[in-house]
Amino acid sequence: MAEYLSPGVYIEEIDAGPRPIAGVGTSTAGMVGVTARGPSTGKPKLVTNFLEFQNTFGGFLPEPDPSVRDTWANDPAEGGRWWLFPLAVKGFFDNGGQRLYVKRVVSGRATAASGTLGHGLVSQIAADAAKGATSLELGHLIGFAGVGQRITVFRGDDQRTIHTAAVAAYDAAARRIELDSALPAAVRTARGDYVQVGARSAEQTLSFSAISPGSWGGAVQVRILPVAAASLAVLPDPQEGAPFTTRLTEDAAADSETVEVATAAGLDPGELPDEVWVQIGPDRFKVRVGEPADGTLTLTLPAGARHPAWQTGLTVRRVRRGNTAPGRSLRIGGASRLYPDAVVQLDDGTRLTVLNVESVAADVVVFGGPVQGTFFETDRIQLIEAQVGTRFTDPSGASVTETFDNLRLGGDTPANVTTALAARSKLVRATALAGLSTDPAEFPVPAIGSWLTLADGDDAYGGLNVGDFVGVDGGSGRRTGVVALEDIDEVAVCAVPGVWSDTVESALVTHCELLRDRFAVLDPQDGLDIEGIQTFRERFDTKYAALYYPWLVTRDPLTNRDVEIPPSGHLAGIYARVDVERGVHKAPANTVIRGIRAVDGIAQDITKRHQDVLNPKGINALRFFPGLGQRVWGARTLSSDSSWKYINVRRLFLYLEESIDEGTQWVVFEPNDEALWALVRQTVANFLTTVWRSGALAGTTADEAFFVACDRTTMTEDDLANGRLICVIGVAPVFPAEFVIFRIQQKTRETQLA
Incomplete structure (x- = not known):
C-alpha cells in the first residue's frame, strides 16, 4: 500500500478494470526439410517471402543420386521425397503464406567445405599498365621494404610470371612503385594480375570453413588483405621549436647550393637548432x-644536392623532426586510434618499416x-x-558478397578476425592456426592467386535418415529436426513436406499434441490409389492433424519440367490466407489452390464417388471443378x-486456449478472492464477446455463444487452500456447412388448387 508520511x-495510478486479451496469431507456419544451404544449428529461421528463403537457404534441389532417390521414394513406411521441400515452400508463399519458420535438416555425415591459407606478401594490380611501362599502381604497399626490393609480377588467370624487377622508387600514399626495368607485357586488373614479394609459404595461418555443411560451400571464396585502417600524422618533437x-x-639555378629567402617569424639562426630541415x-x-x-x-643546402x-x-x-635522437617513441596525432600490439608502417621516403605498438599515453x-x-x-x-x-554465387545466379573492415589478426577483442566472422558473416567461419603472424610481410594468402576457394563440402545425402528429420532435444537453440x-511459440501450423515416414509424421503429431498450440498438415505417399490412401490413413487418430x-x-x-509435389506446403499457405482474410474459424476449404499447373494441377482425378469413400474417413480431397478451378474440398x-471432426473447430479452440493462456498470466500470485474472480470473468467474457462478434461463435446473443464461470461453484475450499483458481468456459463454435441440402418438392396443379 502507498505510504503518506x-x-x-x-x-x-489505478487499474481501470479488466485487462484485455489479445488474440494470438494463427497464420505463422513452421516447416522442417532439406535445403541446399543455410543455418543447420540454432533456432528455426524466419523467412517472409520466397526470395528471402532462396537468399538464406538456397534454391531448388535436384534429385539426389538414383540409389539415394530410390531408397527413399520406394519405401512406403519410412520414405519420402524430401528434395521437393523448396517447391513446397514456394507453394506456401504462392498460396498466401506470409511468415514461415524453416528448420534445415542435414545428414549426420555432412561436412562443411573448408580451406587453409599459408602466408606471403601479395598485392593486386590496381590499374592496367601497358607493355614497356615502368610504373605500377598496386592495391597496397603494406609489408613492402621500399627501394631495392625485388618483386615478381604474375598473371592472375594462369599464375604465369610476367616480369621480375627491383623497386626503384615508390609513393606509399598513391600505392605506386617504379621498376628498374620495363614490363615485357601488359598487366590487367580484370585478369587478376598481382605482384608478389618472395615465395609463398605453406605454413598454415588461418583456416576457413563454410558456415553450414553441404556441397554449396564449394562455391564460397575468401580473401584477406592488409589495409591501412588509419593514416596518422607524426607530430614534431617539442625541442624543435617554432615553425x-x-x-x-x-x-635559384638548378642544383645551386644556396638560396636567398625573406626573413620571417621563427626564422632566427640564434633560436633554431643546429639541424634545420626545409x-x-x-x-x-x-x-x-x-x-x-x-x-x-641565405640557406645553404648540402653539397651535391640535386x-x-x-x-x-x-x-x-x-619541416620539424618528429625524432631528434634515437629511440622507440614518436608523438602521433590521433594516437587514440592506436592500441597495444597494433601494427603500424612507417615511411621515411626510401624505406618502409613495420613496428608493433607497445603503449599509448x-x-x-x-x-x-x-x-x-x-x-x-x-x-x-x-x-x-x-x-x-567473401563471395558466393549459387546455381541460380544469385550472389552474396561480404566485406569486413578493421579486423585484427591477434588479440582477444571483438575485432579479431575469428571473432568478427563468427558474429557477422553469413558465409564463413575462421580458425587461427599456429603459423598466424601479425607481420604484414607474412600475411595469410592462398597457395596461388589471392582468393581461396573452399572445397570438400559434402551433403552426404546417402547418410540421411528419418532420425535427422525427427531431431533431438539439446535444449533451447540446440534442438534439431521437428523438435526444433x-x-x-508463434508457430501455429507445421509440416515436413514430402516425407511420409511413419516415424517422422508420428513425431510431428506428437509434437503438436504435447504443445497443444499448433496443428499439423501431413503428406501421404505419392502415387497411392484410393485403397492405398485409405490404408495410409489408418496410421493416425489425432485431432491435431489433417x-x-x-x-x-x-x-x-x-529442370523446367512438370513434377508432382506434396500438398502440405500449399495447404499451410491456404490456412494462413484464410486465417488472415476470414479468420481461424473459417474452414480452409472450397479455396482455389495456387502455384500449380492451371490444367491437370492435381496428380490424380478425384470424383464425387471417390470422395464419398474418403471424406467419412477424414481424408481431405483436392479436386478439379469445371469453371471453379482446382480446389481444396x-x-x-x-x-x-x-x-x-472439423479442422476449423480444432484450430479455433487452439486459438482460444492460447490467447486466454497468454492473456491471463497477470492473474498468477494475485489474491485469490471474489474481486479477482470477477476480473477474470470480465476479462475472458470481453475477449469471447469480440470473438463472437467476428462470427467465430454460434448464437444470436453472447449468452448463447459462450459462458464464463469463476466463483464458488467452480472451486472448493480445497482448491483455494492449494492456490488453485478454476475458471470454467463453454463456447459454441460455428461448424462448417459441409453438406448443403436443398429439398425440392414437385407441386402439381391439384396441390396448388387445394
Missing part, C-alpha cells in the same frame, strides 16, 4: 641558416622496436589491419472423436 499532493614559412627572394617544392633538404641582412638571409631551377616567390617551409606512442631513420611532421604512419572479403519447432490427397503438379524451375481432422 508528509503533507502534500500524491498522484496514484616558419618564407619565400625565395631571387631565382621543404622547397616537393623536396626536403637539411640546410644551414645564415645571418639575416637587409630583410633576407634540384630543379626555382623561381622567385616559391614557398620555403620548415596521450599523443606519445612507444613502439616495440627502435624507430629507424628520421621522421618529420609531414610524414604519416599507417595503422595496419585486415579486411576480409518447439523453440518458436491429411490431404492426392499430390499436386507444378513446374520445377530447376475437405476440412476434416484425423480424429475419431466427432467433437473434433
